[in-house]
Amino acid sequence: MPQPRAVVVGAGIGGLAAAAALHRRGWAVTVLERARSLEPVGAGIALAPNAQRALDVVGLGDAVRAMSARQDEGGLRTPSGRWLSRTTQQAAAERFGGPVVVAHRPDLVALLASRLPEGALRTGTPAEVTDPGTGERPATVRTADGEELTADLAVAADGLRSATRHTLFPGHPGPRYAGFTAWRFVVPAPERPFAPHETWGRGTLWGTVPLHDGRVYAYATATVPAGGRAPDGERAELLRRFGGWHRPVPELIAAAPDDAVLRNDVYRIAEPLPAHHRGRTALLGDAAHAMAPNLAQGGCQALEDAVVLAHHAAPDAAGTPRALAAYTRDRLPRTTEVVRRSARVARLAGVSAGPLRALRDTALAAVGRFGPGPALRSLDGIADWRPPEPYAAGAHGTSPAGADRG
Template sequence: MSLPRAIVVGAGIGGLTAAVALHRRGWRVTVLERAPALEPVGAGIAVAPNAQRALDVLELGDAVRALAAFSGTGGLRTPRGRWVSRTTGEAAAARFDGPVVLAHRAELVHLLVDALPEGTIRTGTTVTGVAPGAPGGAPAEVTAGRETAEAELLVAADGIHSRTRATLFPDHPGLAYAGFTAWRFVADAPPEGYVPHETWGRGRLWGTTPLTEGRVYCYATAVTPPGEHAPDDERAELRRLFGDWHQPVPRLLDAVAPGAVLRGDVHTLAAPLPALHRGRVALLGDAAHPMTPNLGQGGCQAIEDAVVLARLATADGELAAYTERRLARTTMVAHRSGRIARLTTWSSGPAVAARTLLFGAGRLLGPTAALRTLDGIADWRPPRADDPN
């Protein structure tokens, strides 16, 4: 018998993980990516223990753990540099049975691409139409230019502005602006001496994370109207917003080229989707449940989605079990991340002072206090092989 066919739309972290997972379970997989080449943006990704365990199913977990660049102390600071709270990699590993691995996105992409058969990924291919098909009936159809292809399963991993989501759920209200924009860059700076931290100010946030190979990943957010851009360049904008904050913030801004800073408004869904599937089409990652970056779980939840989908998908196209397994969980993670995001947007002096006191009190409870936001998230485990569901 011929292998069941799966088409994955989008070659981001979630789409590539789904392709590997489906390939490992005997599907004939094609990945359609609209970009002309797989060139991951210059950004980092946090791979928490829940995502690492999902990647263990694909025998890639240890390779990701090997990318870890730091296992010491990190925490939360004020713009003047005072430590508000601290935690340790050892505390995270003890609480969640594994550390959080901070890696360059390109490193994870390369691991996933190398796990796929040659010719699986077709770049420069823009999907212009989708027909969802029906479980047990017509296959799903994908149109790209003048070509149409059929598959027993279509995986929509086409990102936060997913055309597939809009096609499947035309009455859904769509995206909502989260109230702030984000910047990201990777600087060539020796990571020795750089301690992972976030610094929270009035409506602004800065994060520094050491990576491997002499690089440091930096990210920042600020409350701004949507759609704005710097009048000169985004590095100059970051200097205006963060240039007088504690070191190493100014030093890292000096280490990056003006054109290497990425900027993007942060959006979430105005309401959860009614389901993560329709017909033979399953949505995953940002196409299904975009969330704020404050828990570092966007990519992790996409990886979870992919492994669970591959475990549950069958050639007859019935995907209700996938929605049942993933919708409530991803909605919970998105809501929790959104609550933390709202804390970072506070700008009044009294509110920020109260926030600092609150997190400072958590410091008295030990290094595990800051990790509680990941309880019920980072301790997730994938379905067992003998799980009938």
């Protein structure tokens, strides 16, 4: 039987993970990435236990768990510093089978790329799926310079503005502005210790999380119109919005070079797609189900997509359409629910009206007195996910049998 071929469009976290997982299933893989290198812009990424178990499938779960920073008690605060609820890594581990690991995104990208066979990754190669294929006809992927590649399986991991999604489902409305923008940066940790926290203000949010290498990942959101940019730089914008908040927020902003602060409007796919595939082409990650970041599940769900897709895609090209139908059956209901729950938390965090904000904070404080904080409860049914068989047979904390082949 000839080796089946998969072409992956996009070398983000989901695309690289899909290529690595398919390679381990016996597929020949090619990854096409428009950027000229894999030096990604980005800051931190939270990897809940569900994502770590997905990474076990490609032999990287333990490497990511080793990135876990030692953290004391943290939780949810108000801008003045008052605690609304508290939790610990131990509470997360007891609830979900492991703590949430916050990694530096470039480190995760490098790990995933290391799992690809030599020559599989082609950077500086914009591409899109021009023909999704059928049961009898392979998919076609065309690069910007006119090269056409045929594929037994095409994987569109081409992000929020996916051209392939529009090709597959031209009538779908696509992503909508979620109503807020986000800032992110990484800086050295301040000299004085601090507790990891997320702080909710009036239509604003701030998060501070330590990384394992002694740096800090900081993120913020604010309810503002789309398309805005600060004329005097984004660090100055952060100081205006958050400079009077509790420590270490002001000192972290002061430590950030202006060109290190990333600003991105947040979009989500509010209306679920009719399917996550068509013909021999699968949509994955933000291309299929972009979501608000408030549950920190965007990357985690892309990793789940990758291993579920590979699980169904046996190295039998003739069975690919059936495999993709099973992929949609597994992933569409779950990701639709995660998108919905992320939006619900985003609405709660973005409350601006004074009386409603006071009511929200009072309710959060009351709930926080009884067991794990709201942040953990919001991940029930999400962070406890496990890969499908045979992957689930691998022991927790170890790579599944055969995961290091290839």
